[in-house]
Amino acid sequence: MRDVAVVSFVQAPSVRRDPARNEVEILMPVVSAALEQSGIPLRDIGFTVSGSCDYLAGQPFAFVMGLDAIGAWPPIEESHVEMDGAWALYEAWIRLQEGDIDSALIYCFGKSSMGELPEVMSMQLDPYYLTPLWPDAISMAALQARAMLDFGSHDEREMASVAARSRRDAASNPNAHLSGDFDVDVLLKEPYLVSPLRKHDCPPISDGAAAIVLVAGDKAREICERPAWIRGIDHRVEAHQLGSRDLTVSSSTALAAEQAGGRGGAFDVVELHAPFTHQELILLDALSLSNGARVNPSGGALGANPMMAAGLIRIGEAAQRIMDGSAARALAHATSGPCLQQNLVCVLEGE
Amino acid sequence: MSDPVTGIITPVRLEYTYTPGVAASRFLKRIASKEIVGQKCPRCAKVYVPPRGSCPKCGVPTEEEVTVADSGTVTTFCIVNIPFAGSVPVPYVSAHILLDGSDIPLVGLLQEVAAEDVRMGMRVKAVWVPDEELAPTLLSIKYFTPTGEPDVPIEKIMEYRDA
Amino acid sequence: MELCGVIGIGQTKHDTARTDVSIAGLVREAALRALEDAGLTWSDIEAVVLGKAPDMFEGMMMPELYLADALGAVGKPLLRVHTAGSVGGSTAVVAAHHVQSGRFKRVLTVAYEKQSESNAMWALAPKIPFQQPIVAGAGGYFAPHIREYIRRSGAPSDIGIKVALKDRLNALKNPFAHLRMEGITLEQVAASPVLWDPIRFLECCPSSDGACAMVLASEDVATRNEPAWVLGTAVRSEPLGMAGRDEINPRAGRDCAEAVYAQAGIKDPRNDIDCVEMYVPFSWYEPMWLENLGFTEIGTGWRLTEDGVTALDGDLPVNMSGGVLSSNPIGASGMLRFAEAALQVRGRAGEHQVDGARIGLGHAYGGGSQFFAMWVVSGEKP
Incomplete structure (x- = not known):
């Protein structure tokens, strides 16, 4: 198993309902901060993967809005799971096991307040x-x-x-x-x-977003004093x-x-x-x-x-x-x- | 054995309260007064209409607001010959329109022109709904229609594709 | 990186409405065929990777939860991928990574769409008050880009018709294809109604129910099964609404092709690749993607079509199976491209087999020509 560590984690403060910002506006500062904390710009990230859900957003292709907010240019190696971001992290971890790339950005977002969540x-x-x-x-x-x-x-x-x-x-x-x-x-x-x-x-019903940067091997030690x-x-x-x-x-x-x-x-x-x-x-x-x-x-x-x-x-x-x-x-x-x-x-x- | 069940119908009704977001809210409020406002990226200087609060290319927040014209140029289009629920009578033209001052085309309906007369490079302008019907929605623009100005040469309009 | 081989391939009969099966029954039909092909049973599978397009197409949120039982995934890792129209390809890539990471020896990957279970047109166009309503459908989205391609390349207006005829004739050799139009002629395609000028009805993909499944395995397992070896995989994404983006020849597609060729050791795709299954939902996308994939100079893709290069007996056959134009269970459409490429290099494509196909390319794209997934497979072990 290749050593892979969490070197940066940022979350948006969760709220019951964010009346002003849409999902992407909640997400954007989170992704920028997570990248900044890692010191790796998106263009140097090896793999990006997100988690989101169309039925929360009440429209198809919710993840496209996310991709359009993070500065995916030049084009990036990217994937998306219609699952919680934890599974996006799993996909990134698998990808990092292969050894050809050293870093991954994982992000996820959900505005649970938009619909009647239990239904x-x-x-x-x-x-x-x-x-x-x-x-x-x-x-x-x-x-x-x-x-x-x-x-x-x-x-x-x-x-x-x-x-x-x-x-x-x-x-x-x-x-x-x-x-x-x-x-x-x-x-x-x-x-x-x-x-x-x-x-x-x-549980409460919450709007929020989070991002993690994973880095493999010694690079993680260079970036972070105590990688997880x-x-x-x-x-x-x-x-x-x-x-x-x-x-x-x-x-x-x-x-x-x-x-x-x-x-x-x-x-x-x-x-x-x-x-x-x-x-x-x-x-x-x-x-x-x-x-x-x-x-x-x-x-x-x-x-x-x-x-x-x-x-x-x-x-x-x-x-x-x-x-x-x-x-x-x-x-x-x-x-x-x-x-x-x-x-x-x-x-x-x-x- | 009775006949197999080949389907059931489950009506689903879900209600959502959509949030346009900070950037789009400002845009929509101005649309209600017939003003089209984009946002300019602080890094690459591209003007986005409608604005989304960030630059998709640079991944940075966009704040500077720029008013663009309600006229522009058709970069490409298609002629729709099949009716969809809620659509205008066919044939109609769905066009990509690069508003003067914007760096990204938006999709708009072209009317008051025969479909076969529409050209890439054609100059068009917005036709707004009557003032009393103006609202914070893109539907405040009824459609676009030719201005009668000379066409923009194709090479010129394609300059916007510079990524 | 561990070697990965495709040892099992299965697909359903694709059709407008598969009312004979539930969603679970549909995915099982493909999965069981893939398992049978691999000579495995459910218990041999260590992980399942599922892909499909938007949940609203069937009116089911996160359907992997309901399908866990049908996919034999209980007690196993189960991942659900969604990358728009490219998802079938992306899903196969994620499954390949599961093997290439060295963590799994036998992975089942499945993609499906059962469009008849809901209303896709409704799913794609929720009435969001402040957004401009989509009033033109998918064809309305892509037709303006096709018009721009025709202008740029100076292609004759009948290229789209020729692609459509070729793919529809190829579909007659594919027992799983949805549209099988016996006796179809160039004249019939040309005379079909122009839905979204410049796109004609018979130049469009159908809307299908269908599924595709593959079993991917590590080197030691695969060697015993005459696999299609995965020489390279790549995915690339770019923003949808980016100023200055070229939707006709998207950079993400070019970059993705470059990456997958580099991995597979392909220096001259036109000569090194024997056949291609590419994602062509509207016929004009064949010449467009031929250029984007580097098979020919920009502006000349249509010449390959016109010269018969992309025909089943041509020099570079494209969409031997009939392609997306003949079967379009959206979520599975990308995986079908990947699976058909693998069938070819295994020499198991039946009537639509390309003689001596050694190296095949599977290609998928999605969203507004912004998500790309590709793989290169070979019958020979690298």
Whole structure:
């Protein structure tokens, strides 16, 4: 495996709704800042890959708007995944393994506020059996939470604790927009939104963007004092139909973590892309970490959840803590699809 | 066995609130007063109409606003002979129009001219909707129509392709 | 970089509406054929790379999630690529990188479009209040550029007709082709209605349901399967709305060709390459891309067409399968070009086989002539 590291990470401060800027205007300063931080101009970047989603933008070819904003001239080697930016990073990492190029720019953006997000998310279901029933994203997550509670692996108090901790941590993250000091007992007295989920168990709807620069080998050391080396990265998908998988566990996370060399490991920091509180509990079970790692010091997706970027931001947040010297080993996770259908795990280390 | 199901229809209705963005908002507001405003790249000096707040070539923000003419030159075109829902009656001409002062053609409808008389290099100008119908949308320009000025030589109009 | 070979190729019968299969059934049809060709089963596949054009074409957001089961991807990495019309080609390139990176030995790549499941015209033109409505369709986008090409090159006006006839006749030799027009003549193409002057109806691609799949494998696995060896892959993108851009001879296309030739050790494409599957959705794009790809001097691409060089029995056959003009499941159209090039160098193209084809070029483009993907394949191990 070729050594590849995150050398720069920039995100737009997430907001509930950016009323003035379009996606590209949110993205542009992020990409420029990430490139500037790396010291590599776009023309010297070996490979560029982005993540975005037409159904969020409400129009086809959302990624073309992004390409038109970054200065892709002379023409660049470029790709796009209709997935969270974390998978764009995976594609870049694969590309960097071949050895002929040394750097990659990854960017992603999403204005989740433009449509009715829970309904928009119904469009990603089986078009014959599920979408016609319009199960919204929160109701699907509630089914999973109910399965977990009934199985007995966790309870509602643990879920509320995840919410309280995440919102408290989000307060010290200038890029998060849902934060506060909440008491678990008070939270548990709140009414259900979609039983067994209360409002605090659900993520905010966020507009945002993020960019990462990856650099291979010694070049990364030249650019960055403490590059965040990718020691392992893997992603796995599960069956789509909720009825054909065990919703109380995340087998694809366990498998991806195993492959990435993270399962059962010891980490200083873990950044999990768990939009719903119960999903953090399920993910932690799947990871079986061996020590008391600090989980989601950024506040996670419960503090800001810009679709298509929230996963890449987890990798960025984890890498940032290695780059700033506050962590030596970190694990980042991204998810896609209803009820944690698809999961990516990335293990990062300092020197 | 009964007949196989070969399709189902699921009506989908999704509502979005689009954000034109900072650059386009300024452009659209000025369109409502019959003014076409582009943005000039601080690096390559190209003028973009409509503006998008950045230069696609240089990747830098564009802020300087430049008012361009509502007249220009047809760089190329096609004659549309098949009707689309919401289109004007066929045949009609869809033309690339390089407005005077702009460095990138925009696509516009040509009217008040027979399709077979349209030429590359033809000079055209915007015909605006009546003042009371002006709004922050490109639809404020009803269409373009020939000015009657002499054509611009082809070699001259192709100079804009200089990337 | 590890060597990569194409060991399995499959495609569906392409048609206006494949009402006999669901979207899952369609992709499976192609994938199973590719697996069978490779002599593998689902469990042999280590990763799946899926490509298709805009989600709104079928009214499904991120369809890889729903298709995970049908593609045998459960428990495996599954990536979804989208680079507009070039996506089928880009997807194959991403899949090749999976093998070339040394991380995977057997990768399944699939691309599809089932345009009959939704309304593509609607999908391409959402009514966004402050944007100018698109009132002319895809032909309306490309026709002005074709007019400009004709002006620049001084090409006779019947070149587009000749390309269309050639591709439609080639399609008769391809059992998977969507449009198979028995007895088609030059006169019929010439007499077909001019939809977007200068584009005639029979000079246009259809709208198809269809899928294409390939199994790509590492050197040790591929050697046993008479593969098409991947000698080079390249992708290049340039901005859509850039002042001064030349959409007729885009730099991204030229750069992409240069990069893929350099990797494949091709110095003189006209002589070194035996056959080409290029993305020609409107017939005039054959001469345009012949120039952009460096097969001939700028302004002379039409002469190759006129002289029969690009015919199936010509010196440089182009679109032996009938091309995009005969089958256009958009998301798969690029991958079909890549797969057909591979079929040729494996000597398995059946009736539309080019005798002795050793080196083939697969080409795809997308967006406003701004996204390019290419690969060069060979029957001989490099």
